[in-house]
Amino acid sequence: MTVAHAIEADVLRRQDPQLADILLAELDRQSTTLQLIAAENFTSPAVLAALGSPLANKYAEGYPGARYHGGCELADVAERLAVERAKLLFGAEHANVQSHSGSSAVLAAYAALLRPGDTVLALGLPYGGHLTHGSPANFSGRWFDFVGYGVDAETGLIDYDQVRTLARNHRPKAVVCGSIAYPRHIDYAHFRDIADEVGAYLIADAAHPMGLVAGGAAPSPVPYADVVCATTHKVLRGPRGGMILCGADLAERVDRAVFPFTQGGAQMHTIAAKAVAFGEAATPAFTAYAHQVVANARTLAAGLAAEGLVVTTGGTDTHLITADPAPLGVDGRDARGRLAAAGIVLDCCVLPHGDDRGLRMGTAAVTTQGMGEEEMVWLAALLAGVLRGERESQKAREEVRELTGRFPPYPG
Ligand SMILES: Cc1ncc(COP(=O)(O)O)c(C=O)c1O
DSSP: OOHHHHHHHSHHHHHOHHHHHHHHHHHHHHHHSEEOOTTOOOOOHHHHHHHTSGGGGOOOOEETTEESSSSOHHHHHHHHHHHHHHHHHHTOSEEEOOOSSHHHHHHHHHHHHOOTTOEEEEEOGGGTOOGGGTOTTSHHHHHSEEEEEOBOTTTOOBOHHHHHHHHHHHOOSEEEEOOSSOOSOOOHHHHHHHHHHHTOEEEEEOTTTHHHHHTTSSOOSTTTOSEEEEESSGGGOSOSOEEEEEOGGGHHHHHHIIIIIIOOSOOHHHHHHHHHHHHHHTSHHHHHHHHHHHHHHHHHHHHHHHTTOEEGGGSOSSSEEEEEOGGGTOOHHHHHHHHHHTTEEOEEEOOTTSOSOEEEEESHHHHHTTOOHHHHHHHHHHHHHHHHTOSOHHHHHHHHHHHHHHSOSSOO
């Protein structure tokens, strides 16, 4: 059954045609425009099926074998399966798969290791740190004393010497590595060394690269970090949600920080969908996918650079690219609008030199659709043509529609 059929055939169409129309229109939007938002992907129909399963009805506070509710026998089996698959996939001693989101996972990691008022060293928000890395608008910035490290203004690369100097000066209780926009591999061993020197915990917020880690296309933080937080969506291609990996020594603290400290009942349908995604990510097909994601991103980055955009760090090691379109005569905000009109959906971002004028994009979704390097070369030229005003947006929109028609995210 295709995704569209599921909505059509379901009682939803008869009972609530208004909402069914919204969902089908969204499916059409996703299928006929190019999804270059770095945090997005297309989950498989199997993951969607688990999300829409009867486990959505089940209350299951607690952990397998120790629930506060009755009737959890099958929920326990599903959660144990998800946990075992996550541990195997990432080589972790312990996995908690209950976090509702990436932010919830980070909150639980802080709750497990820190006390309010503790000092934490993390990538500053202007350089690609996440809200949970010390934004004053977020719990992290209110409850902890964050010190931000940066990236080199010229190269865009993490300045590990600066991280070490800040760690020595501020003696943080935890060092956080991970970003929403850093396109290069993170040197986890280097971070471990810095954290060890000052007696700090190392928390890896690997929300973005964790799918690449699963597919063997990026280095793993698991051997180095005390706690690894991640999302199960993005490149990992599972349902929207979070997870935490750690050693056996911190397992109990992490579990208690998730439930009952920061969350109530586990979302069992999402946990079932996480199990499906971990199973998919353990296949050779996913390994090939993860490597293709990176190959596509590298080709797209090279194409954009050849067209005159300034690609941060000169390229990428991952699925993620940030670039300054200014040499084409347009800033990030205008560029996003023009590209949206052409059916190319991506984000603005802050660039290392501190101006809110960059573009952030990723290749996870288009690679799931089956696109390869040939399509990335074409896409770089189309994107630059639209930004220069050489390609009329309606014409570009038609070309995008033709391309996506050849690579439907949900064939059939
Ligand atoms: C590094 C990092 N941490 C945390 C998050 C938060 O994830 P969520 O949106 O699921 O809360 C993100 C999301 O993009 C992220 O990139």
